[in-house]
Amino acid sequence: MDTPPVDIKRGLEGVIFTETRLSAIDGDAGKLSYCGYDIQDLAAGASYEETAFLLWYQRLPATTELQMLSDWLRANRRLPKVVWGIMHSLPEQATPMEALRTIASTLSMFDRSCVHEEIGGSSLCRSVSLTAKLPTVVASFDRLRRDRPPIEPRPDLSHAANLLYMLSGEEPNPAAAQALETYFVLLADHGMNASTFSARVTASTLGDVYSAVVTALGTLKGPLHGGASQKAMEQLLEIGSLENVDAWFDRKMDTRDRLFGFGHRVYKAEDPRATILRKMAQDVAQRTGHTQWFDMSARLEERVRAHPYFQERRIYANVDFYTAPLLWALDIPLDLFIPMFAIARIAGWTAHLLEQQRNNRLIRPRAYYVGPRDLGFGDITEREPLVEAQPEAHCVAGRPANCPAALEVPPRF
Numbered sequence: 134m135d136t137p138p139v140d141i142k143r144g145l146e147g148v149i150f151t152e153t154r155l156s157a158i159d160g161d162a163g164k165l166s167y168c169g170y171d172i173q174d175l176a177a178g179a180s181y182e183e184t185a186f187l188l189w190y191q192r193l194p195a196t197t198e199l200q201m202l203s204d205w206l207r208a209n210r211r212l213p214k215v216v217w218g219i220m221h222s223l224p225e226q227a228t229p230m231e232a233l234r235t236i237a238s239t240l241s242m243f244d245r246s247c248v249h250e251e252i253g254g255s256s257l258c259r260s261v262s263l264t265a266k267l268p269t270v271v272a273s274f275d276r277l278r279r280d281r282p283p284i285e286p287r288p289d290l291s292h293a294a295n296l297l298y299m300l301s302g303e304e305p306n307p308a309a310a311q312a313l314e315t316y317f318v319l320l321a322d323h324g325m326n327a328s329t330f331s332a333r334v335t336a337s338t339l340g341d342v343y344s345a346v347v348t349a350l351g352t353l354k355g356p357l358h359g360g361a362s363q364k365a366m367e368q369l370l371e372i373g374s375l376e377n378v379d380a381w382f383d384r385k386m387d388t389r390d391r392l393f394g395f396g397h398r399v400y401k402a403e404d405p406r407a408t409i410l411r412k413m414a415q416d417v418a419q420r421t422g423h424t425q426w427f428d429m430s431a432r433l434e435e436r437v438r439a440h441p442y443f444q445e446r447r448i449y450a451n452v453d454f455y456t457a458p459l460l461w462a463l464d465i466p467l468d469l470f471i472p473m474f475a476i477a478r479i480a481g482w483t484a485h486l487l488e489q490q491r492n493n494r495l496i497r498p499r500a501y502y503v504g505p506r507d508l509g510f511g512d513i514t515e516r517e518p519l520v521e522a523q524p525e526a527h528c529v530a531g532r533p534a535n536c537p538a539a540l541e542v543p544p545r546f
C-alpha cells in the first residue's frame with residue numbers, strides 16, 4: 134500500500150519537471166525574457182516572425198534568416214481546398230475557438246508536405262505550417278459566419294497585418310497592425326503555463342505537432358487561462374460605464390466573486406506584459422478617441438490595487454486584463470480574443486514541443502488514491518439505484534439536469 138505523500142500539489146505549484154531554454158519568469162520581480170532577451174526589448178523591437186525564430190531556433194535570426202522564415206510562413210498561409218468544405222459544414226452555433234480547435238485537428242489529415250523530412254525537421258515544418266494557417270482559419274471562419282466570403286491571405290503583409298486584412302478585407306492601419314504584432318510578441322511564450330504544459334505532455338508521448346497544438350488549444354480556452362481575456366471584456370461590458378465601476382467592484386467584493394484578468398500563479402508582482410499592454414491600450418484608445426474601455430479598466434485596476442484583499446494576496450492585473458480593452462479598440466470581436474491568444478502562443482507551444490522532443494521523457498505523474506478499497510463486486514441486481522429510472526428523459530439524452538445528481542460535480546476554481 135502507498136504511504137501518503139507529504140505534500141500534494143493539486144495545481145503542481147512550484148513543481149519543476151524539466152529544464153527549458155525558452156522563457157524565464159521571475160515572479161517576484163515581475164520579469165520575463167525569451168531565450169535571454171527581456172520582453173520589453175522584444176516588444177519594442179522584434180516582429181512576431183523574429184520572435185518565432187527566436188523560440189524555434191533559440192537564437193535571434195540574421196536578416197537573411199528572418200527573410201527565410203517569413204517567406205516560409207507566408208508560403209503556408211493558404212488552407213487546403215477540402216478544409217473549406219469542412220468549415221462550411223460547421224454548425225451555426227460553433228464558436229471561433231471550437232472551429233479553430235476542429236480545423237487545426239482536421240489540417241493534420243491534409244498536411245503531408247512535411248512527411249519526408251527527418252524527425253525534428255518534420256516537427257518544425259509542421260509547426261511553421263500550422264502557425265501560418267491559424268490566422269487564416271480564424272479570419273475565414275469569422276467571415277463565413279457573417280455571410281461574407283473569406284479573403285485570401287496577402288503574401289506582402291506581415292503575420293499580424295495579414296490577419297487584420299483577412300478579417301476586414303481592408304488595408305490595415307499600420308498602427309493597429311503594429312499593436313497586434315506587439316501583442317503577439319508579448320504572448321508568444323510564457324514558461325510552463327497550463328496550455329504549454331498540456332502540449333508538452335502530448336509531445337512526451339511522442340505525439341505529433343497537430344495533436345499537441347489541439348491539446349493546447351483545448352487547455353487555453355478555459356476562463357482561468359486564455360479564456361480570461363474574453364471574460365475580462367465581458368466584465369467591462371457588464372459594468373457599462375466609468376461611473377458604474379466603483380459600485381460594480383464593491384458588489385463583487387461583497388459576493389467574493391473572482392475578478393477575471395487579475396491574479397497569477399507565478400507573478401506576485403505586476404505582470405510585465407500587463408505593464409506594456411496597459412500603455413498600448415491607452416495609446417490605441419487615445420488614437421481612436423474611444424477611451425471609455427481603457428478608462429474603466431484603469432479605474433477597476435486602481436480599486437483592486439488599493440484593496441487590502443488583493444494587497445494581502447499580492448494579486449495584480451495579469452496579461453489578460455489590458456488585452457481586453459486593447460483588442461476591443463482594435464475592433465477584434467469578443468469571441469476572437471481567445472483565438473488571438475492562440476495565434477500568438479502557437480510559437481511557444483511548438484517551440485516547447487521541439488524542446489521536449491530533443492530530450493524526451495514520458496510525463497506521467499501520480500495521484501494519491503483516497504477512495505475505498507477491497508469492495509466486493511457482486512451482481513448488478515443487488516445494487517440500489519441512486520435515482521429512479523426516467524425512461525423519457527435521462528442523462529444519455531444529454532441534459533445534465535436529468536442526470537443523477539451524484540454525477541453532477543460543480544466546477545471549483
Ligand code: ACO
Nearest residue numbers: 356357358359361390391392393394395396397398446451
Ligand atoms: N479575484 C479574486 N480573488 C482571487 C483572484 C481573482 N482574480 N485570483 C486569486 N484570488 C484569491 C483566491 O480566491 C485565493 O484566496 P484565498 O487565499 O482566500 O483562498 C488566493 O487569491 C489565491 O488564489 P489561488 O486560486 O490559490 O491562486 P492560483 O495560483 O491557483 O490562481 C489564477 C491563479 C487561476 C490565475 C487566479 O488568480 C484566477 O483565477 N484569476 C482570474 C482568472 C484569470 O485572470 N486567469 C488568467 C491568468 S493569466 C493566463 O493564464 C494567461
